[in-house]
Amino acid sequence: MKTRIISGVVLLPVLIFLVVSGGIWLQVAVGFLGLVGMREFYQAFSKENRGLHTICYVFAVIYMVFIDQIINRNNYFNIFVSVFLVVLLIYTVLCHNHTNAMEGMTGFFGFFYACFLLSHVYLAREYTHGNLLIWLAFIAAFGCDTGAYFVGVSCGKHKLIPTLSPKKTIEGSIGGIATATILALIYGWWIQRTFILEDVNILLLCGLTGFFGSFLAQIGDLAASAMKRYTGIKDFGNLIPGHGGVLDRFDSVILTAPVVYYIMWFLVNN
């Protein structure tokens, strides 16, 4: 517990600095976390296969370096996906003695789960008003966690999904969604008072991201539990002392960040 608090206290300012500064620093940090997350994913799901995993890391680096072009220009993302698929198939053919199709699928999915989804933290930060609205991804994830904990402890009676996560309760789950939605709305109210954003309905945006984000934060948490249960591991990694690996600590943010980005993209008029 002590280690957990110390590393939290040390790393929280770093996280805040990176998100506040945005730009290249955040891009590098998200890319690094994405690569570590992919490594954790591969170690959990597939036996050591350096060649295949190196290919996936290379594509993740290409994706993170050219992310603005890949996401914002016509056809670039489907070209990227097609080339990635083709190279994986070429590798499967040429190195068929060392690999098989299942490993190729794990490599492909690992990129999307650990790197692509997490990259929405960067995408949302760089979008219009991203400096203000990116925090909703963390409010939804950590607000939901905290609310679910306190509501669950105080009045949790009905188990949510005991085989995946024995301590979670339905009351806690609802409390988490309510807490995150209220926190997001308070944050939206503060933004509205402090800044004048005329091109977006800020309360609607905050309410939607708080609600859907906190629902998906729990899905992200439980999906990571399901994967760990399936592979028989306790934690994905140990990058952050006391918190586990990237996929343990950011299992919720992986899903709240895309929610924030796509709701911003939908509601902010450019």
Add this chain to the structure above:
Amino acid sequence: MKTRIISGVVLLPVLIFLVVSGGIWLQVAVGFLGLVGMREFYQAFSKENRGLHTICYVFAVIYMVFIDQIINRNNYFNIFVSVFLVVLLIYTVLCHNHTNAMEGMTGFFGFFYACFLLSHVYLAREYTHGNLLIWLAFIAAFGCDTGAYFVGVSCGKHKLIPTLSPKKTIEGSIGGIATATILALIYGWWIQRTFILEDVNILLLCGLTGFFGSFLAQIGDLAASAMKRYTGIKDFGNLIPGHGGVLDRFDSVILTAPVVYYIMWFLVNN
């Protein structure tokens, strides 16, 4: 052999009609073949899981119905991929007793391999000059097959990858690439003589698609062999009597179509 020839003679005109007409007919046909291909893929790789596979089919249908928007509008394809991932994760959590993460990965990859790659037949056909240039996908795939067969039979000595495909030779492989490239160039020369396309260097486009297309046609063929060898099946399916399933018959076109589409996209000036 007789069945193979009869179904070839019956289905070839249908294929030609669909590609010539393009538009909605081709869209429906490619969508149908994509869904059948996905079903073949899932039957080979994962045990019966109707819920999960239904989700993947639904996303494939959404993709094929809205393919023009999803591919040609900013952010639509990454939204599609994100929502697909999120829904698979939700399913993995809610139905964790009936499924596991590996099945989710198979579902995800199966869509990209069987439906997304094949959909480039439609995308290439609908692109500028697609009515003329889409044929390059078939020239590369079937020209390579035929050339490789005759060169291999007449002077094939060195085995290519005997564990995956015992009869293929290096001489045949080179002969296939040469045949397809020459056929594509002849086709390009005919186009140049017959039509006046001022916005593209047609011989360069045909040479590139013939060369890279026929290389990838062989990769597609061998990758399908590797998958069949891994799962211990002889054919993916039996939709086309004498030819096997969609993934058996179109294993090369699955890779030549993206090559044609992206080279067109790169070289045709709009």
